[in-house]
Amino acid sequence: MAHQVRAVIAREKSAPVALETIVVPDPGPGEALVKVEACGVCHTDLHYREGGISDGFPFLLGHEAAGRVEAVGAGVTEVAPGDFVILNWRAVCGQCRACRKGRPWYCFATHNATQPMTLLDGTPLAPALGIGAFAEKTLVAAGQCTKVDPAAAATAAGLLGCGVMAGFGAAVHTGGVGRGDSVAVIGCGGVGMAAVAGARLAGAAAIIAVDIDQRKLDRALAMGATHTVDAAASDVVARVRQLTGGFGADVVVDAVGRPETFRQAFYARDLAGVVVLVGVPAPGASVELPLLDVFGRGGAVKSSWYGDCLPSRDFPALIDLYLQGRFDLDAFVSETIGLADVEKAFDTMRHADVLRSVVVTA
Template sequence: MAQEVRGVVALGVDKPVAVETIVIPEPGLGEAVVKVQACGVCHTDLHYKQGGISDAFPFLLGHEAAGIVESIGEGVTEVAPGDFVILNWRAVCGRCRACRRGRPWYCFSTHNAAQPMTLTDGTKLSPALGIGAFAEKTLVAAGQCTKVDPAAAPAAAGLLGCGVMAGLGSAINTGNVTRGDSVAVIGCGGVGNAAIAGARLAGAAKVIAVDLDDRKLEQARALGATHTVNGRDTDVVKSIQELTGGPGADVVIDAVGRPETYEQAFYARDLAGTVVLVGVPTPEMKLQLPLLDVFGRGGALKSSWYGDCLPERDFPVLIDLYLQGRLDLDAFVSETISLDHVEEAFAKMHHGQVLRSVVIL
């Protein structure tokens, strides 16, 4: 039986979000209904609201979520009612060329729930990243649910659903940071600070945080940065080189995603070092680098999409590390709010006042 719940909807480009009544259908083949307990307010939701991702309004926003599986449809074996899960937007197909080659984190045919969620007048909603979790309940593909230890706090666990996982994975999975490495992270928002935490977790000896805001640099130190550089006051490349004894860092992570920060990352790495782009550029951005420098410096230039994450592999391990006190996910939760305060949370995020506001349901 379909049910009605409250959810946060973006009705048009840059219009204030509204709390509307959402119709959730009974789960069909391969689907699950999840009772959402917590959902982080991510920049991606703001991009949806601004029309920067798609024009398929109205959007049911929210995607960094954790909750309890309420019901499942036919053929679902991954989860059962009562399971505590983190939602993800990477439900892999198991059949594409990436999956067949044993690289499901690159799956080229990920999927979401087949049935739409709607407004009460029948208007179909576009769920953010195929999730739509600024709602009391949501309908997803069962493969978007990853079961983890229920001892984890939902507000912290849900953040692995997007930004924090992207940052952690950019260091651990994409950058392959290992013991003794030097790492620089440019941009210390939620993703950048997660990259810093990931680098320390992987055993990096030196982690250099770069930002224009001293408040963010203080947060970066709390999450594991050993050194900080304010790019407003100093030359970023020279500072990273000096802090690494001259050659530059083994891994430099660009968590901003602008041509100028990517160029800084490129020249701030050691010869044969690695650059990881995890910040998301906008479509009009162009990059110019001397091709001889690309060739002559060697190493690797990588992009990290969702931290090269495989949820069924990564989420349970990271939650275990969190429960052991080795990964401080709670530090990313700046405040908890209700569904009615999402619009204010977007403003705080835009002005850099929070790492994450988290909606508690």
């Protein structure tokens, strides 16, 4: 039977979101019905509301979520009712050319639930990143569910579903940060802070946090940064080089995604160092670099999509580290709120110093 649940809907571009009743079907083949316990409020959700991702309104927002599997459809073997899971938006297919090459984190054919969730009048909803978890229940492809230790707090665990995994993976997977490396992270919001935490866990010797907000820089120090640079008052490239013996950092993570921060990242790295772009650029943004500098500096310039993660591998491992007290996911939770407070959380995101507001539905 279908389920009527409360959910947060964006009906029109730039209009306030609304808490409405929607219809969620029982899972069909390859699908799972998940009772959402917690879901982080991510900038991506705001981008959906603002029409910055597509014009496929109405959207069912929310995607950084954890909860319990309530039911599964035919053929599902990955998870079972009662499992505590983190939702992901990269359900790998196992068959595309990337998967066959042993690089499933690049999967070119990720999938979502087949059946639509709808408004009460039958209008299909477009779930954010194929998830739609600002809801009491949501329907996803079973491959979007990653089973983890149920001892983890849902408020913390769900954040691995997007921002924290993106930042951690940008440093550790894409950037390849290792023991003794020097790392600079430009932009210390949720993604950048996760890159700082990831670099610390990987054993980096120097971790330089760069931002224009002193509050974020102070928090980066608590997360494991060894140095900070106020980008509003300093020449970022010169300061990073000064802090790394005049050479530049082995890995520089741009968690902002603006042309000026990308240029800073490019020139703040050591020769043969790695630049990682994980901040999402605005449509139409571009950067111009002397081709001779690209050639002469060597190394690598990479983009990181979802932290080059493999949820089945990375989510359980990071939850284990969290439960061991070695990866403080709770530190990313700035506040807990209800479903009716998402619009207020969007406003807070714009004007206040928060890492994540987390919606609690259970």
